[in-house]
Amino acid sequence: MPVIFIPALLRNLTGGQERISVRGATLAEALTALDEQYPGLRAQLIEGDRIRPELSVAIDNETTEGWLWTRLDESSEIHFVQPLSGG
Amino acid sequence: MKHSDTPLEKNRILGTSPRSAVDSDKVCGKAIYGIDAHPAGMIYGAVLRSPHAHARIRSIDVSAALAMPGVTAVVTGADLPNLADKIEQLGETIVNRRYQSHNILAVDKALYHGHAVAAVAAKTLQQAEAALAKIQVDYEVLPAVTDVEAAMRPDAPILLEELRTNELGSKGDHPTNIASHFRHQRGDLEQGFASAALIVEREFRTAAVHQGYIEPQNATAAWRSNGRLTVWTSTQGSFSARDQIADILDIPLTQVRVIPLEVGGAFGGKNGVYLEPVAALLSRKSGGKPVRLVMSNQEVLCATGPTSAGYLRVKVGADRAGIITAAQIFIAYGAGAYPGSPVGAGADTMVGPYRIENLLIDGYDVVTNRPRAAAYRAPGGSNAAFAMEVVVDELAEKLGIDPLEFRLRNAAQEGDRRADGRVYARIGMREVLEAARAHPHYTAPLPGPNCGRGVAAGAWANGGGRSSVAAIVNKDGSVTLSMGSVDLTGTRVSLSMQFAEALGIPLEAVSPWVTDTDSMAFTDGTWGSRTTFASGIAVIDLAGELVRQLKIQAAVLWGAPIEEIDYANGVFQWGDQRLTFKELAGKLPRPVMATATVNARGVGPAFAAHIVDVEVDPETGKVRILRYTAVQDVGKAIHPDFIRGQMRGGVTQGIGWALSEEYVYDEQGHLLNPSFLDYRLPTSLDVPRIETVIVEAPNPGHPYGVRGVGEVPIVPPPGALANAIYRAVGVRMQTLPMSPPRLLEALWEKG
Numbered sequence: 001m002p003v004i005f006i007p008a009l010l011r012n013l014t015g016g017q018e019r020i021s022v023r024g025a026t027l028a029e030a031l032t033a034l035d036e037q038y039p040g041l042r043a044q045l046i047e048g049d050r051i052r053p054e055l056s057v058a059i060d061n062e063t064t065e066g067w068l069w070t071r072l073d074e075s076s077e078i079h080f081v082q083p084l085s086g087g
Numbered sequence: 088m089k090h091s092d093t094p095l096e097k098n099r100i101l102g103t104s105p106r107s108a109v110d111s112d113k114v115c116g117k118a119i120y121g122i123d124a125h126p127a128g129m130i131y132g133a134v135l136r137s138p139h140a141h142a143r144i145r146s147i148d149v150s151a152a153l154a155m156p157g158v159t160a161v162v163t164g165a166d167l168p169n170l171a172d173k174i175e176q177l178g179e180t181i182v183n184r185r186y187q188s189h190n191i192l193a194v195d196k197a198l199y200h201g202h203a204v205a206a207v208a209a210k211t212l213q214q215a216e217a218a219l220a221k222i223q224v225d226y227e228v229l230p231a232v233t234d235v236e237a238a239m240r241p242d243a244p245i246l247l248e249e250l251r252t253n254e255l256g257s258k259g260d261h262p263t264n265i266a267s268h269f270r271h272q273r274g275d276l277e278q279g280f281a282s283a284a285l286i287v288e289r290e291f292r293t294a295a296v297h298q299g300y301i302e303p304q305n306a307t308a309a310w311r312s313n314g315r316l317t318v319w320t321s322t323q324g325s326f327s328a329r330d331q332i333a334d335i336l337d338i339p340l341t342q343v344r345v346i347p348l349e350v351g352g353a354f355g356g357k358n359g360v361y362l363e364p365v366a367a368l369l370s371r372k373s374g375g376k377p378v379r380l381v382m383s384n385q386e387v388l389c390a391t392g393p394t395s396a397g398y399l400r401v402k403v404g405a406d407r408a409g410i411i412t413a414a415q416i417f418i419a420y421g422a423g424a425y426p427g428s429p430v431g432a433g434a435d436t437m438v439g440p441y442r443i444e445n446l447l448i449d450g451y452d453v454v455t456n457r458p459r460a461a462a463y464r465a466p467g468g469s470n471a472a473f474a475m476e477v478v479v480d481e482l483a484e485k486l487g488i489d490p491l492e493f494r495l496r497n498a499a500q501e502g503d504r505r506a507d508g509r510v511y512a513r514i515g516m517r518e519v520l521e522a523a524r525a526h527p528h529y530t531a532p533l534p535g536p537n538c539g540r541g542v543a544a545g546a547w548a549n550g551g552g553r554s555s556v557a558a559i560v561n562k563d564g565s566v567t568l569s570m571g572s573v574d575l576t577g578t579r580v581s582l583s584m585q586f587a588e589a590l591g592i593p594l595e596a597v598s599p600w601v602t603d604t605d606s607m608a609f610t611d612g613t614w615g616s617r618t619t620f621a622s623g624i625a626v627i628d629l630a631g632e633l634v635r636q637l638k639i640q641a642a643v644l645w646g647a648p649i650e651e652i653d654y655a656n657g658v659f660q661w662g663d664q665r666l667t668f669k670e671l672a673g674k675l676p677r678p679v680m681a682t683a684t685v686n687a688r689g690v691g692p693a694f695a696a697h698i699v700d701v702e703v704d705p706e707t708g709k710v711r712i713l714r715y716t717a718v719q720d721v722g723k724a725i726h727p728d729f730i731r732g733q734m735r736g737g738v739t740q741g742i743g744w745a746l747s748e749e750y751v752y753d754e755q756g757h758l759l760n761p762s763f764l765d766y767r768l769p770t771s772l773d774v775p776r777i778e779t780v781i782v783e784a785p786n787p788g789h790p791y792g793v794r795g796v797g798e799v800p801i802v803p804p805p806g807a808l809a810n811a812i813y814r815a816v817g818v819r820m821q822t823l824p825m826s827p828p829r830l831l832e833a834l835w836e837k838g
Contacts, residue, residue, distance in 0.1 A: 005508045008272035008447075009255045018273065044256040052256060053174035054181050054267070061509045062688045063551070080255075081507040082269055082431025082450075083176050 002030050002076040006041075014038050027057070028068035030078065045080060056083045100588045101791060104728035107580045118349040121305040124319035126377040129307065130159060132369050133215040134362075134380065135205040135222050136390060137197030140231035140456040140756025141244060144195060144204065144224060151221035152207055157214035160372030161222070162365065163205045164194035168337035175334070177327065177358055177427075184334045186425035190459050191335065191361055197226070198246055198424035199456050200757050201389025203361075208369035208378045231456040231756030235398045235421040238264040238455045246424060246454045264454045266426030271434060271448040271506045279413025279445030283404025287481045293470035293805075293823040294749030295396040295421065298463050299740070299768050302351025303387045308366035309377035314338075316367050319346045323357045323573055324612020329604045335364045346603040347573045354740070355462030356391055358614055388761040392461020393750055395420035395428040399474040401437075409488045409496045413445040414438060416475075420452060420467060423459040428452045432548070433467030435506045436802060437475040439546025440494065440516055440694060442503045456756045462614060464737065465547045465798035469744050469805055473823060476543040476806025481819065490542050490810070491524045491696070498544075505548075515720030515784030516694040520544065522782050523696040528716040538702045538713065541811030545695045545802030549795035550615025551687040554622040555608035556582070556629050560637070560679040564669025566592065568599040568629075571610025572622045576797060577729045578613060584725055585623045585791065589630035591657040592668050608684050616795020619725060620786070621687035627790050629683035636679050641666060643676045689788015693799040695719040697738070701811040708831030710746055710812060716778040717803075722786040722794030734800045735777045741804025743769040749824050767826075 001021040006014050014020060020037065024030030035042035051057050051066030058079040064070055072078070112118040149161040173184040188194075193204045205222050209215035230244040237243055245262045252259035253267040280286060307319040316338070322328040325347040333340045350357065362380040369378040382391070400417040416437065420428035430450045438446065483493035498516045505511065523529060523542065533540060557569040568586055572578050579599035587594045611617065634654050642649040647661045654660075657668045666674070700713040717734045724730050747767040751759045760766045785792025809820045818833040 007255055008270035009257075009268070011272075053176070054253065055255070058507075058509050061512070063690075077510070079508045081509065082435070083181055 001074060002072045002078060004030060004034055004078045007080045010041060010044055013041050024072060026068065026072060027070045027078070030072055031068070051080070055080050098588065100584045100594050101723065101725050102727065104726050105580065105594060109574065109579050113349070120302060120351055121307070121319060121321040121348045122381055124307045124348060126307065126309055129377040129379055130208055130210050130373060131212040131215050132206055132208045132366060132378045132380040133212065133219050134203045134365065134386070135219045136386065137193065137200065137202040137204050139197055139226055139228050140200045140233065141229040141246070142197045142226040143229060144193060144197060145227055146225045147205060148223040149205065151223070152218040155214065155218040155221055157210035158207060158218045159210070159376065160208040160369045161205060162192065162368045162372060164189065164192040166368050167192055167194065167335065170335070170337065173334065182359070182427050183425070187331065187359065188335045190425055191364055199458050201386065201458060202424070203365070203390065206365045206369060208373050232264070233456050233752045233756050235396055235419050235453050235455060238421070238453050239419060239451065246456065250454065266422060266452045266454055269431065269450045271446060273508070274445030276413050276415060276445050276447050280404045282406060283412045284407040285482060285485055286402060286404040287478050288400070288402035289478055289821055291399045291401065291474040291821045293397040293473065295393040295457065296463070296744050296748040296750070297388055297393040297766065298354035298356035299743070300352025300354060300356060303382040303384060304357070304361050304391055305379070305381040306362040306366045307377055307379040308363060308370045309375065310367050310371040311375045314342055315344065316342055317344045317346065318363050318367065319348060320363055321350050321357060322347055323350065323353045323575060323614055325573055325604050326571060326609045327358065327612045328360050328363060331360045332363050332367065336367060344603055344605045347601060350573060350575050353575055354464045355466055355614060358462050358612055359392065361391060384763055385761045388766060389758055390458050392423065392459055394463035395422065395430070395460045395467060396750070397421070397433070397470045399471065401474045401478045403478050403482060405482045405486060407486065409483065409486050409493050411441060411443050411497045414443050416448040418448065418450045418471060421455040421457060421460065422452050423455060423457040425459045426452055426454060428460045429462060429467030433471035435548060436465065436468035436546055437471035438506045439548070439692070440499055440544040441497045442499050446506065448506060457750070464740060464801045468545070468547055468798070468802045469741055470823060472543065472545050472802045473805035473809060476803065477809050477819060477821065480541070480810040480813070491520055491529070494544050495520045511692065513784060513787050514692055514694060515782055516544070518782050518784050519694050519696045519718050519720050522780050523698055523718045526698065526716055526718065526780060528698050528714060528778065533700060534713065537705060537815050538700060539811045539814030539816070540698065540700050541807045541809065541814060542696065542698050543803035543806030543810060545799050547616065547693050547799035547802060549620065549690050549692055550617035551621050551690040552611035552615070552617050553609055553684070553686045554625040555610045555682070555684040556622065556625045557607065557680065557682045558629050558633055560633065560672050560675065562673050562675070564672040565596045565598055568597050568626070569602050569607060570599060570622060571602055571607040572618045573613045574601050575613045576733065577726060578618050578622070581619045581725050581729065582622055582626050586626040586630055589627045590633060591655070616693065616797045620690065620789055620793045620795050621685060623791070623793055624687050624789060625683050625685045628685060629681055632681040632683055633679065636681055637671060640675050640677070640679060641671055644674060689786065691722050691786025691788055691794035693720060693794050693796060695799045695803055697803040697807040699807045699811050701808065701815055703812060703815045703830065705816060705834055708827035708829070708834065710808070710825065710830065712742065712773070712775050715775055716780065717800055718780040718782060719796065719800060720782045720784045720794065721796045722789065723783055723792035724781050725791070725793060727781060730781060730796050731779045733797045734779045737798070737800025738777050738804055739769055739774050741801045742774055742808070745805035745808040745823060745825060747824050747826055
């Protein structure tokens with residue numbers, strides 16, 4: 001199952017758990033499954049139909065645009081990270 | 088990852104260092120820069136700036152200015168559309184378009200010394216400047232705060248009354264200057280420190296520094312009566328500039344055409360727009376006449392983004408074997424007047440070279456009464472790495488371990504996690520450290536007393552992103568290569584090399600140019616060390632598409648099945664029929680033109696290790712650099728001379744950051760050194776010949792193994808110099824810059 005790495009500031013909502021395995025073929029499904037286990041998490045991460053603009057989502061180490069329809073694999077790792085690019 | 092079906096088995100061009108016409112145009116003064124744009128009927132603009140660091144604008148009376156000879160228009164913040172919050176990514180960080188709009192022309196409040204409050208257009212520059220003096224601004228001066236630590240205190244003057252601390256979607260409940268807080272946390276910090284044989288904890292303060300480009304910001308805008316706005320400008324990203332202009336003016340993208348011209352230095356400082364929307368508003372109010380705005384160097388220093396000043400606390404523990412057991416970091420960066428410092432990048436960079444299982448980083452983005460911080464070459468990286476590398480050096484020394492050996496024992500490698508949790512693919516940190524240790528510089532004797540040798544490591548994540556390119560085959564066998572990427576550092580050459588290599592044609596047959604925004608699909612700016620990597624993938628894909636189309640044409644010529652036509656080493660072949668690329672180009676049944684676009688994945692982070700020898704004058708505190716060696720993993724060196732230039736340029740800027748550059752403010756928030764006489768950039772007298780060592784650990788995410796190279800060389804210099812100073816005179820510097828007065832004070836304290 002895909003694994004969501006919970007941002008440190010939201011681990012109060014997961015009882016301190018850092019990694020949570022969820023079912024889901026898309027980012028939307030995975031976040032819905034996460035929210036069923038830990039209500040309130042999804043709303044902290046999403047704005048409209050995408051991830052909050054102040055966050056980037058890395059799926060399998062690749063930064064994505066954060067669209068909720070992004071496909072996941074069974075072994076996907078999902079990280080919510082600070083946007084980084086450069087000068 | 089499969090990128091292309093073009094022949095990649097042989098490097099004919101990659102790894103050479105050809106000269107180009109682009110370079111000779113710049114050297115000979117023939118290149119066309121922003122201020123060379125001179126559309127017919129052009130008039131001139133000038134900007135009025137706040138003399139106060141923090142002031143409420145009660146009113147602005149422009150009537151006397153409008154009555155001045157030659158004046159065609161005056162604009163203020165009231166002329167800007169009233170935007171809602173809109174968060175967009177820009178280069179290194181995120182911006183709120185509403186704040187960006189208020190930054191280019193103040194609305195309600197001036198938030199830093201030099202903040203633009205009004206602008207005038209007139210037939211001559213002298214008339215425009217004379218009219219500025221007639222604008223009456225009624226200010227209510229407010230207390231200012233320019234220091235990061237002071238701005239974080241509960242009783243600090245508040246810059247933005249509506250600002251609340253954002254912690255991943257949770258907003259604070261009271262006004263504050265702390266725009267956001269993030270945390271990276273993994274492992275068991277308490278247990279990690281408990282298992283350490285030695286813990287070093289230090290705090291650091293670093294000054295804001297400017298990108299220091301030669302060419303000031305400039306923009307010429309013509310907003311015609313048909314609604315079309317054309318902007319000639321010096322920018323790192325023409326499409327990003329177009330989007331910013333359209334958003335700030337609240338007009339459709341299709342109304343804006345940005346024409347990028349040669350760039351006389353940027354280093355992150357030309358990701359964002361400052362003058363373009365103002366010139367556009369002045370043009371519209373002047374009946375569509377083109378209006379040119381050019382900043383003076385004083386305006387550049389006062390009002391365009393320097394990088395962030397910072398305050399950091401670093402605590403690192405290591406066991407007796409020299410393995411880091413835990414690290415706890417507090418990092419606060421000043422964002423200037425509006426949120427958006429590169430504090431996230433700083434946090435990622437400072438621990439990037441190392442494997443650290445138990446880690447806690449708290450990062451804060453803090454607004455202060457300074458110009459809004461902009462990206463600067465590995466934004467936020469140099470000052471963060473300075474703090475980490477000084478602490479790592481002290482750990483190594485106290486544990487009796489060679490400093491490069493200590494770093495090797497903790498070096499990150501494939502499979503290790505970055506601060507934000509992502510996993511490294513193939514990286515070259517170990518190879519870089521080993522190459523540094525093996526370099527003759529590392530074991531050479533030092534010349535005498537008060538001399539010391541320092542080392543530091545550095546990391547930079549690099550960027551990927553969107554790139555678009557196109558190619559036209561001409562009947563003489565040449566190919567016109569069009570690119571959306573602005574050329575800052577040899578992009579036309581490095582992309583032509585990858586394109587020619589993939590296509591199997593001579594480099595001389597490729598004629599590259601940078602398009603405007605009406606002539607190409609979206610392309611991210613030339614930032615984040617992304618262009619040779621991401622646009623490189625695009626041109627390799629483009630070569631593949633061109634070959635596919637040319638095979639179709641050859642099939643038409645020969646009456647052959649397309650799938651039976653081979654192409655290798657510049658030759659199309661079907662049975663005993665044979666045509667070179669050039670021959671086929673001259674016989675094409677119909678024109679051939681191809682395009683390619685990518686959103687490049689597979690970014691390869693860059694790593695560096697630097698060695699520096701210094702001599703400190705104990706009487707004056709002056710640091711003289713005796714020798715400098717920079718070692719860097721570049722993935723695959725496309726153009727080694729350009730890479731060495733990037734390495735030397737990064738080191739030179741890092742030396743300035745380390746030893747002399749800083750923004751100096753008085754208590755009221757006035758910038759005291761807004762000129763290149765008083766803001767001390769390094770000169771040829773300060774910088775020795777910099778030796779370079781190129782390490783090639785191929786990036787698996789690029790067909791040729793390319794990694795971005797431009798940013799990481801600015802990361803290690805402050806840490807390496809601090810460590811060299813310590814070994815020379817025994818003081819651990821914890822403040823940047825390590826200028827003579829500051830070092831002398833430290834020497835006096837040491838006694």
